[in-house]
Amino acid sequence: KQEVTQIPAALSVPEGENLVLNCSFTDSAIYNLQWFRQDPGKGLTSLLLIQSSQREQTSGRLNASLDKSSGRSTLYIAASQPGDSATYLCAVFEDSNYQLIWGAGTKLIIKP
Amino acid sequence: NAGVTQTPKFQVLKTGQSMTLQCAQDMNHEYMSWYRQDPGMGLRLIHYSVGAGITDQGEVPNGYNVSRSTTEDFPLRLLSAAPSQTSVYFCASKTGGRTGELFFGEGSRLTVL
Numbered sequence: 001k002q003e004v005t006q007i008p009a010a011l012s013v014p015e016g017e018n019l020v021l022n023c024s025f026t027d028s029a030i031y032n033l034q035w036f037r038q039d040p041g042k043g044l045t046s047l048l049l050i051q052s053s054q055r056e057q058t059s060g061r062l063n064a065s066l067d068k069s070s071g072r073s074t075l076y077i078a079a080s081q082p083g084d085s086a087t088y089l090c091a092v093f094e095d096s097n098y099q100l101i102w103g104a105g106t107k108l109i110i111k112p
Numbered sequence: 113n114a115g116v117t118q119t120p121k122f123q124v125l126k127t128g129q130s131m132t133l134q135c136a137q138d139m140n141h142e143y144m145s146w147y148r149q150d151p152g153m154g155l156r157l158i159h160y161s162v163g164a165g166i167t168d169q170g171e172v173p174n175g176y177n178v179s180r181s182t183t184e185d186f187p188l189r190l191l192s193a194a195p196s197q198t199s200v201y202f203c204a205s206k207t208g209g210r211t212g213e214l215f216f217g218e219g220s221r222l223t224v225l
Contacts, residue, residue, distance in 0.1 A: 031210035043202060043218040051211055089155075093210060099170065100214065102155045 002027045002094055006103035014111050015082060021075040021106045023090035028068045030092045035064050035075050037086040038105070044089065047075070080110045114138045118203050118217035125193045125224045133188040133220050135203030141215075143206045144186040145170070146178065148199040149219075155202070161186055193224045 003026045013019055023033070032051045036044040048057045048064040050073065056065040063076040077084055087107045091100040119134045137144065145160035157170030161180040175197060177189040186205075190197060201220045206212035 034214060036216075044204075044216040046213055046215060049213040091214075099157055099160070104154050 002030075002092065002101045004090060004092055004101050004103040006088075006090060006106050008106060009104065010107040010109075012109040012111060013080060015080060017080050018076065018078050019080055019108075021077070021088050021108070023073040023075070023103055025071045025073075025092050025101070027094065028071055030068065030094050033064075033066055033073050033090060033092045034100070035062075035073075036089045036091070038089060039086050047088075077108075082110045082112050084108060085110045116203055116205055116215050116217035118201075118220050120220060121218065122221050123223070125190075125222065127194060127224060129193050130189070130191050131193065132190075133201055133203075133222070135186045135188065135217060136184050137186075137203075137205040137215075138184065139205065139207075139215070140183060141205035141207055141212070142183070143212065144180065145204050146176070146186070146188045147202045147204065148172065149202060150199050158188065158201075190222075193222075195224045198222060198224045 005024045007022050030052055034049045035047040038044045050057050050064055050066040061078040066073045087105045089105040091102045093100050116137045142163045146158040147155045149155050156172045158172055158176050159170055159178040161167045164180050164183050167178050167180055180186055203217040204214050206214045
């Protein structure tokens with residue numbers, strides 16, 4: 001059974017730092033992996049989608065990588081800003097039951 | 113661009129009442145789904161649909177019904193609300209197949225007294 005783990009559960013860093021959020025999964029037979037952010041009381045916003053054949057995707061200050069063989073993905077945030085404070089979730093899409101399997105999220109706080 | 117639209121945003125029900133949460137998307141997505149999000153439980157899939165006329169159960173389907181008569185709409189029905197159904201509900205959609213990006217609505221916060 002696929003399991004998705006996000007470490008750390010919470011992270012607090014000063015503004016301006018570069019940081020990495022981690023997502024690991026137990027079964028490499030995935031179609032894609034998607035990173036989301038969720039602000040308190042809000043819905044989920046898609047950040048990056050990486051297909052299984054891709055190694056990385058970039059959007060602005062965000063870069064997501066995927067290593068299927070090791071079951072890992074990282075979300076790199078460059079030059080962090082207080083507006084980046086949110087909970088970041090990753091999810092993998094697998095074929096066995098046409099569902100996304102979710103990590104529990106990393107709560108990120110960027111201190112001004 | 114409307115994307116995924118959910119209504120209502122907030123609702124209070126009494127135990128035993130019924131209601132429907134509405135979800136509509138204007139992106140011509142084949143796949144639509146309903147999640148609930150509870151503190152400490154993460155996102156859990158309730159029901160999903162891979163196209164008009166097709167629905168299937170997710171992880172926590174009990175107490176909920178869905179239908180998909182059109183591509184655009186995917187309503188979630190609570191037939192007899194229970195306090196355990198107090199939660200935040202999210203509708204999400206994506207293109208068909210395995211490779212599409214999932215887009216979420218802003219959520220519906222439901223309280224059952």
